[in-house]
Amino acid sequence: xxxxxxxxxxxxxxxxxxxxxxxNPTMLPNYIENNQDQTNEKIINTNIKSIRDTSFKLxxxxxxxxxxxxxxxxxxxxxxxxxxxxxxxxxxxIEVNKDVNIRNEIEAIDELSIINQDINENNKVNISExxxxxxxxxxxxxxxxxxxxxxxxxSSNPSLIKSSINQLENNxxxxxxxxxxxxxxxxxxx
Numbered sequence: 699x700x701x702x703x704x705x706x707x708x709x710x711x712x713x714x715x716x717x718x719x720x721x722n723p724t725m726l727p728n729y730i731e732n733n734q735d736q737t738n739e740k741i742i743n744t745n746i747k748s749i750r751d752t753s754f755k756l757x758x759x760x761x762x763x764x765x766x767x768x769x770x771x772x773x774x775x776x777x778x779x780x781x782x783x784x785x786x787x788x789x790x791x792i793e794v795n796k797d798v799n800i801r802n803e804i805e806a807i808d809e810l811s812i813i814n815q816d817i818n819e820n821n822k823v824n825i826s827e828x829x830x831x832x833x834x835x836x837x838x839x840x841x842x843x844x845x846x847x848x849x850x851x852x853s854s855n856p857s858l859i860k861s862s863i864n865q866l867e868n869n870x871x872x873x874x875x876x877x878x879x880x881x882x883x884x885x886x887x888x
Contacts (some may be wrong), residue, residue, distance in 0.1 A: 703772035705791040705849060708862040713776035714786075720772045723750055723761065737876045757854070758835040759787060768803055768850060778858065783838075787855040789862060793848060800845050804831055830856045 702716050723730060727746040731739045754761040770793030780789040794800045832840045842856045844863070851859045 703774060704773040705772055705793060707790045707866050708846075708849065708851060709774050709776045709789065710778075710862060710865055712778065713789075714779045715777040717775045718773070722769055722771050723773075724766050724769060726750060746819075748772070757790070757852075758833075758839065758841050759852070765792070766773070768792065768795055768798055768800060770848075787858055788854070789851065789853040789855075789858045791862070792850050792852070794845070794850050796848075800850055804843050804845065804850075820888070830859055 703720055706716075706718055709716055718832060719726075727743045727750070730746050731743040734742045751761045754765060759765055773790065773792035775790045776788065778789070780787050829844065831843045833843070834840050839854075842853050842859055844851045844859045846863055846866075853859050
């Protein structure tokens with residue numbers, strides 16, 4: 699039966715598409731390679747690394763350089779349709795590797811800046827003790843990072859990070875919505 703990872707608690711219910719994983723993405727190529735016959739092992743390993751790395755490049759991250767050493771055992775990725783923008787918003791939540799000081803790691807990324815406090819005040823959101831940090835990808839795009847307990851939230855939109863942290867803190871899902879989600883999961887299995 700399906701049990702979502704803890705990172706799924708940060709994913710807002712209005713997500714249009716959600717992926718969850720329960721294996722460290724660094725180990726994924728070797729895991730899949732071990733389940734292949736010997737003639738295909740290296741090809742499969744190379745292809746899986748390429749798919750993983752290309753997927754992260756689509757959101758402006760270099761998996762090997764930026765994420766690999768941070769990533770723990772599970773995570774979630776969601777996409778949100780936004781009619782008023784050219785590119786849809788997205789949110790990724792990963793468990794932070796227990797051997798890593800994530801605050802130091804985030805600060806070590808080139809060209810990072812803490813988002814102005816005005817953003818937090820305008821949205822009137824209480825973000826526990828987390829700062830949202832931005833990294834400019836190109837002249838008109840940035841990605842945003844926030845460390846929340848043992849999770850790292852990365853998004854194209856700082857409002858998504860704020861609302862996910864608030865959702866977790868306020869536990870907005872009602873019993874009826876939880877039951878509806880359970881029913882949908884059962885139907886997926888069928």
